[in-house]
Amino acid sequence: MNDSMIQTRNLAIGYRLRRREFIARRKPSHPASKVVAGGLDLDLAPGELVCLLGPNGSGKSTLMRTLAGVQQPLSGSVLLKGCEMAGLHPKETAKLLSLVLTDRVMTGNMSVYALVALGRYPYTGWMGKLSDADEEVVRRAIETTGTRAFAHRHIGELSDGERQKVMIARAIAQDTPVILLDEPTAHLDLPNRLEIIKLLKTLAKEQGKAVVLSTHELDLALQAADRIWLMNPSGGSSSAMVAAIPESLVLDGHLEHAFKRNGFEFDPFSGSFRFSREGVRQIGLVGEGITAYWTQRALERAGCMVIPGASDIRHIEIETLNGEHKWKYVSGEGCRPVEKESLDELLSLVNESQNEGKER
Template identity: 45%
Template sequence: MEKQGTILSAKDLSIGYTYGKNTNVIASDITLNLAQGSLTALIGANGIGKSTLLRTLTGIQPPLQGSIFLNNKDLAAYSQKELAHNLSIVLTESLPPSNLTVFELVALGRQPYTNWLGSLSEEDHELVEKALELTQTAPLAQKKHHEISDGQLQKVLIARALAQDTPLIILDEPTTHLDLLHKVNLLRLLKKLALETGKCILYSTHDLDLALQMSDEIIVMANGNTIQDSPKNLIEQKVFDTLFNDPGIIFDAEKGGFVIQP
C-alpha cells in the first residue's frame, strides 16, 4: 500500500543498460517515495547514475528489475498520451533553433491537450498565462526564446512544464549554467511551486549545499546504495561524510556544508 499523497514510488528498482545478452547494472535496490507538494533533490557523484535513474522514472528506458508506480498505476501501463498528462520533464539541453516567442514555447506545454491543429482553447490560454505569472516570466512573453538569458530560459521551461499541468515535474540539473543568485532564485521558485500548487517536484543537481538547504527530501546515490530522507536525517546518519570517497572533502555537520582541505 502506498503512503497517502504519494505521486511516484519505486520499489526494489534496478537500473542500467542491456546490450544483447549482457547487462550493465548501474544501481540496484532503489526504493523511493515522492509525495504531493514536495521538492526532492537527487544527488550523487558524476557517473553514479542520476540521469539513468531519471530516464527510468520517466519511462524513457525500462527498469532492469522492480516496479515504478505513478499515481497508483504501473508506469509501464501508461500510454504516451497518458504519461504526458501526468509527468512533465525539464531538460537543460539547448533548444532546437526556432523563432518561437516565450509565450509560444510555454504554450507547447498544452500540446497533450490541444486538437491536431494545436489551437489553444480559452482554458489553454489561461493556463499558459498562469504559468507565466507563477514563474514571473510574463514580461518576457513576446520575446523570442533565443533573446533571453539562461536563467530566464530555465524559468520559461518550468513555465512550459506548469502549463502541461501534471502532478509530477522532473528536472535534470536545472541549476547548471546559473550563478549563485539565479540558482537560489530557481530553487526558491521550485519550493514555492511545490508548496502553492501541490505539485511533486524532483530535480537532479550537483549543488549539494543548496540542495541541503532548499529541499524537503534528498535522494542520495552513492556506491552500492541509494537513500531517501530529509536533509536533517541524512546529516544525522552521516550520509554525506563519505559521499566523495576523498579524505580532503569533509562534511561539516554544524555548518551543513562541505569544507575542502587543500
C-alpha cells in the same frame, strides 16, 4: 494504498548492452546489462520537494530518465499515481509527469509564449489549436514563473536563467502533478539558482506538486529540500539509495560517505566540503566578529588549522581601533609580536613562516 505520486518497487536502473548480448551468448558469464543502481524503493508524496544528490556517475540522470519513462527499467516497477508506468499510454503519462531537461532547446523563431504553449500538447486536438482555457493555463504559468516581461521574445535571445524559468513555465503549463527537473540550476549564478529553487518550493507548497530535481548544489539541497534522495556508490559498480530528510543524512554521515574523496573533508557544522588540512600546523586566533571569521577563512585557505582563542601557541591577535584593524602575529610563546596593517600582509607573513617550518 497511499496517495504517493511516484512509487518504485525494487527498481533496478541501468543500460542493456545490446552489442554485448552477442558476445554473452558465447561467454555466459558476461553480463548483458550494466546495473547503475538496484533495489530502489522510492516514494514521492504530493507537495514534496525532493533533491536527488549523488556524485558524478552515480546514476542521477539514469534514474531521472527511468522515472520519466524515457528509459526502460532493468527490473522492478515504477508506479505513477498508483498505475504501472509501463502500462500507461504516453499521452496519459504526459498528463501526470512533466520534464525539464538540460538539453538546450534550439528553436527557430520560437517565442517564449509559443514554447510555453507547447506544454499544452497533450490536451489539444490534432491541429494543436489552443482553447481559451488552454491559453489561460499558459498565461498563468508564465505569470507564476515571472517571465511575462519577455513572453514575446525569442528563445535564442534569453539568458540562461531566463531560459530555465521558461522551461519550467512550459512544465507548469503541462499541468502535471509531478515535475522532474534534471539539474535545473546548472550554469546559473547564485541569485538565479536561489530564484529557481524558491520558485520550485513555491510550486510544491502552494500547488501541491511533487517536484524532484537532481543537483550538485549540496548546500542548496540541504536548505531547500523536504527530502533528499542520495545516490551512494556502495563499493561495487552499482549505487545504493538513501532517502531521508537532509538533516538526518548529515547526522548519519551518509553525505560524507557519498562524496568523500582524498583531500576533502565534510564539515557537518556548515554542511559543506572543504579542502582537508592534513599535516598542517596549528595557529591560534584571538579576536571576534566578522573580522575574526574572515581571518580564520584566510588562514584555513593558507593551510592552517585555526584554534579560536588559543594564545599559548603560535597565534594571531586582532586589534580594532576606531574601526581600523591591526593583526599581531606571535610566532611562539614569549616571541615579539609582528604587527600588520592588512590581512593581505598577514597572509604572506604566515605563508613565509609556514615555508620556513617545512624547510627546517
